[in-house]
Amino acid sequence: xxxxxxxxxxxxxxxxxxxxxxxxxxxxxxxxxxxxxxxxxxxxxxxxxxxxxxxxxxxxxxxxxxxxxxxxxxxxxxxxxxxxxxxxxxxxxxxxxxxxxxxxxxxxxxxxxxxxxxxxxxxxxxxxxxxxxxxxxxxxxxxxxxxxxxxxxxxxxxxxxxxxxxxxxxxxxxxxxxxxxxxxxxxxxxxxxxxxxxxxxxxxxxxxxxxxxxxxxxxxxxxxxxxxxxxxxxxxxxxxxxxxxxxxxxxxxxxxxxxxxxxxxxxxxxxxxxxxxxxxxxxxxxxxxxxxxxxxxxxxxxxxxxxxxxxxxxxxxxxxxxxxxxxxxxxxxxxxxxxxxxxxxxxxxxxxxxxxxxxxxxxxxxxxxxxxxxxxxxxxxxxxxxxxxxxxxxxxxxxxxxxxxxxxxxxxxxxxxxxxxxxxxxxxxxxxxxxxxxxxxxxxxxxxxxxxxxxxxxxxxxxxxxxxxxxxxxxxxxxxxxxxxxxxxxxxxxxxxxxxxxxxxxxxxxxxxxxxxxxxxxxxxxxxxxxxxxxxxxxxxxxxxxxxxxxxxxxxxxxxxxxxxxxxxxxxxxxxxxxxxxxxxxxxxxxxxxxxxxxx
Numbered sequence: 001x002x003x004x005x006x007x008x009x010x011x012x013x014x015x016x017x018x019x020x021x022x023x024x025x026x027x028x029x030x031x032x033x034x035x036x037x038x039x040x041x042x043x044x045x046x047x048x049x050x051x052x053x054x055x056x057x058x059x060x061x062x063x064x065x066x067x068x069x070x071x072x073x074x075x076x077x078x079x080x081x082x083x084x085x086x087x088x089x090x091x092x093x094x095x096x097x098x099x100x101x102x103x104x105x106x107x108x109x110x111x112x113x114x115x116x117x118x119x120x121x122x123x124x125x126x127x128x129x130x131x132x133x134x135x136x137x138x139x140x141x142x143x144x145x146x147x148x149x150x151x152x153x154x155x156x157x158x159x160x161x162x163x164x165x166x167x168x169x170x171x172x173x174x175x176x177x178x179x180x181x182x183x184x185x186x187x188x189x190x191x192x193x194x195x196x197x198x199x200x201x202x203x204x205x206x207x208x209x210x211x212x213x214x215x216x217x218x219x220x221x222x223x224x225x226x227x228x229x230x231x232x233x234x235x236x237x238x239x240x241x242x243x244x245x246x247x248x249x250x251x252x253x254x255x256x257x258x259x260x261x262x263x264x265x266x267x268x269x270x271x272x273x274x275x276x277x278x279x280x281x282x283x284x285x286x287x288x289x290x291x292x293x294x295x296x297x298x299x300x301x302x303x304x305x306x307x308x309x310x311x312x313x314x315x316x317x318x319x320x321x322x323x324x325x326x327x328x329x330x331x332x333x334x335x336x337x338x339x340x341x342x343x344x345x346x347x348x349x350x351x352x353x354x355x356x357x358x359x360x361x362x363x364x365x366x367x368x369x370x371x372x373x374x375x376x377x378x379x380x381x382x383x384x385x386x387x388x389x390x391x392x393x394x395x396x397x398x399x400x401x402x403x404x405x406x407x408x409x410x411x412x413x414x415x416x417x418x419x420x421x422x423x424x425x426x427x428x429x430x431x432x433x434x435x436x437x438x439x440x441x442x443x444x445x446x447x448x449x450x451x452x453x454x455x456x457x458x459x460x461x462x463x464x465x466x467x468x469x470x471x472x473x474x475x476x477x478x479x480x481x482x483x484x485x486x487x488x489x490x491x492x493x494x495x496x497x498x499x500x501x502x503x504x505x506x507x508x509x510x511x512x513x514x515x516x517x518x519x520x521x522x523x524x525x526x527x528x529x530x531x532x533x534x535x536x537x538x539x540x541x542x543x544x545x546x547x548x549x550x551x552x553x554x555x556x557x558x559x560x561x562x563x564x565x566x567x568x569x570x571x572x573x574x575x576x577x578x579x580x581x582x583x584x585x586x587x588x589x590x591x592x593x594x595x596x597x598x599x600x
Contacts, residue, residue, distance in 0.1 A: 019154055025198070028160060031150055032167045032202035036209025039143035039171035043210070044217055046120045046135050047176070053128025054294060063316035070130070070287040070317070074345070075279035077129020081122050082275060082349035089118040096141035096353055097444040100169065100191060103148070109161040110152065115145035119351060126350035130286055130293045132341035137353020139176050143168030163199050166191060167206035175210030177223055179413035182406055183207040189403040190444065224297070226304045226415035230384035232423055239383055240423045243369050244395050244430020250335065250365050251399025251435050254358075255443045257339045265347035278348015285341045289333060290317040292341045296360035303363045303389035304415065331368045335361065354443060358400045359393050359414075366392015390417050394424045395431035402435070402442035404428040469549060471589050472556075473570055475579035481506050482516055482536050488524065489531030491516070491539075502567050504577045505540045511575040514540035515567075543569050549578055556581065 019027055061067050085093060091112060093099075096119060103111045119138035127135055147168030151161040166187045174183030184207050268274050286292050291299045291314050299314055306313070315321045320330050342357045370388035373381075390411060398407030407428045412418050480498055482491065482505045494503070495518060505514040521539055524530050544563045547556055547570045559568060560583050570578045 028163065028202050029205055031164060032205040033209050035143065035147045035150065035164060035167045036171040036206035037213060038146050039139070039168055039206070040175040040210040040213035042120055042142045043139045043172060043176040044214065046124055046139055049124040050128045050135060053124065057129065061317055064321055065317070066287060066319050067317055070290060070293065071283045074130040074282040074286055077126050077131055078275055078279045078345065078348045078350045081126045081351055082271060084122055084125065085351070089114055089122070093118050093122060093351055096137035097190065100141060100144045100165065101445060104162060104165060104191065108158045109148055109165045111145040111148040111165070113145070113149050115141055116149060122351035126345060126352050127294050131345040131350045131352050132282060132286070132292045132294070132338065132357065133345045133350065133352020134295050134354060134356025135352065136173070136176055136355035138351060140169045140172040143172030163202055166199070167202050170203045171206035171210035174207040175214045177410060177414055178211055178214055179410055180207035180211045182410035182413050183210070185409050186403065186406045189406050190401055190442070222414060222416050224301055224304055224415045226386070226390060226417050228417060228419050230387055231419055235381055236383060237426070238379060239373060239381065240391065240426040241430050243366060243388060243391055244427040245434050246369050247362065247365055247392055247395025247427065248399045248431040248434025250361065251396055251431060252438050254339045254361060254400055255439055258343050258443060261340065261343040262347055271349060274347060275349050278344040281344040282341055282348065285337050288319065289330070289337065291334060292338065295356040297356070300360060300363045303367045304386055328368065328371060331364055334364050335368060354400065358396045362393035362396030363389040365396060366390065387420060390415055390420065391423055391427045395427045398428040399431040399435040400443055402432065404432040469551070472581050472585050473579045474582065474585065476504060476577070481577065484513070484535065484537035484540070486536045487532050488521070488534040488539070491521070491536060492525055492531060495525070502580060504569060505536055506577050510577065512543065512546065512569055512571050512577040515543050515569060516540045546571055547581060548573065556586065560586070
């Protein structure tokens with residue numbers, strides 16, 4: 001029997017031979033097609049598993065009364081997910097889009113292999129048991145991981161890996177939503193992958209492939225059914241603008257509260273404490289408001305297509321059943337508590353994204369806004385509830401994700417609501433302009449932006465983000481470090497066996513206290529009669545500034561500019577010397593990466 005290692009080596013050689021059958025451009029197109037196929041089936045698998053779990057757990061519920069099992073299922077789901085991640089995956093798989101952005105900015109677009117499957121199963125368990133999150137972000141991470149690992153398998157360069165990560169993300173959004181244009185726009189807006197002629201076609205191939213397979217496997221219907229009954233009219237323009245502002249403020253509330261709650265959960269190091277707090281919070285909220293169970297797509301379809309008493313179906317299985325006069329109160333509670341349910345799910349140990357929560361919250365917010373407008377006869381204009389539920393989805397998506405184009409095209413393709421394109425644009429732009437006044441970064445990018453690790457469309461800043469401390473630091477051995485009591489003779493001996501022109505001076509605790517430049521001692525260095533008369537403490541200079549090992553490249557460049565220094569020392573958090581960074585080295589690496597990153 002052949003050893004496994006020998007078989008894998010043979011397989012790799014065959015793959016590399018297969019690679020030689022195509023030119024570079026052709027091979028990327030082949031890989032983008034494969035990424036689209038695999039991503040589509042991953043999305044279909046996830047959706048199928050979620051639907052089967054939810055049907056198994058809830059199909060026997062009596063709609064006329066609340067069900068105590070809502071207090072149990074979410075906790076069980078989060079606990080099972082936590083066990084799966086801890087004992088099977090053994091890695092952090094949360095914040096899917098943020099992990100992709102981090103991989104692009106700091107890991108040369110390399111995503112761990114387990115992400116090609118782990119997010120599918122963990123999010124299926126979480127959502128199937130009631131976790132109030134979405135399946136989309138896990139699939140986007142899955143698709144990007146498929147692209148990244150295919151690229152690694154064929155030993156492709158970093159720029160091609162970045163493109164395949166984008167293909168995976170674009171295919172994921174396209175497939176799970178049946179929205180190829182939205183998949184393409186999402187990759188550009190949210191992942192901030194620059195669109196060039198060389199990258200356009202592979203992205204389109206992944207989008208179209210994933211969409212076509214999903215249509216073939218699940219039918220030609222859109223994700224949400226929507227029938228336009230009341231077309232766009234100009235007299236509703238003030239309402240569209242005000243809805244956009246309202247959605248922007250709700251998106252701001254959602255973003256701020258989510259970050260605050262994540263900070264609260266972050267204080268607890270014990271995972272079971274997080275499970276207890278997050279699971280119990282989620283269970284209570286779902287028991288009170290069953291519409292928060294899972295992705296909430298049933299409620300979205302109800303708000304998009306219902307009329308009259310149909311809307312009272314949202315009270316099914318809840319304490320509100322039969323109380324039609326509490327409709328607005330119920331919707332208000334959903335707006336307030338959706339972010340608590342979603343954050344409790346993920347922070348408690350579950351796995352899911354905020355695509356679905358954004359769509360859910362948007363439809364509820366749009367419906368709520370329209371209901372209030374009609375009840376108070378504002379401007380004497382009556383608004384269609386279904387249309388505004390759809391427009392609200394666009395507004396929240398644009399605000400939360402800071403992606404107005406994604407919001408427009410995604411909602412249009414999700415529902416077939418192309419006749420409302422102008423109102424979609426109005427609401428999307430107003431929502432985006434509202435939230436950026438208060439939050440310059442989306443909920444996905446905030447964590448990375450605070451650490452200076454966010455890749456942007458600004459090419460100069462993008463290059464600095466991609467550069468790492470390790471690529472520019474010149475590390476010194478301990479034998480090349482000086483102490484204050486060393487004589488000039490000792491220094492001359494070290495210089496004779498070294499290529500450095502600057503040396504660190506450290507104390508007994510290895511902490512940096514100064515620097516010594518060869519140019520400053522060149523006039524006395526070869527006068528042997530002075531070797532015992534001078535000591536390092538007399539010859540060294542204080543450093544003009546020092547860098548922390550965790551400083552971003554953007555910070556490093558600013559320090560060089562402020563101090564006009566050519567060489568700066570790097571220390572750890574305790575002040576221990578680690579090495580020097582030379583301005584010439586920064587320029588060299590920058591020029592190299594700019595060349596690699598430049599457009600074709």
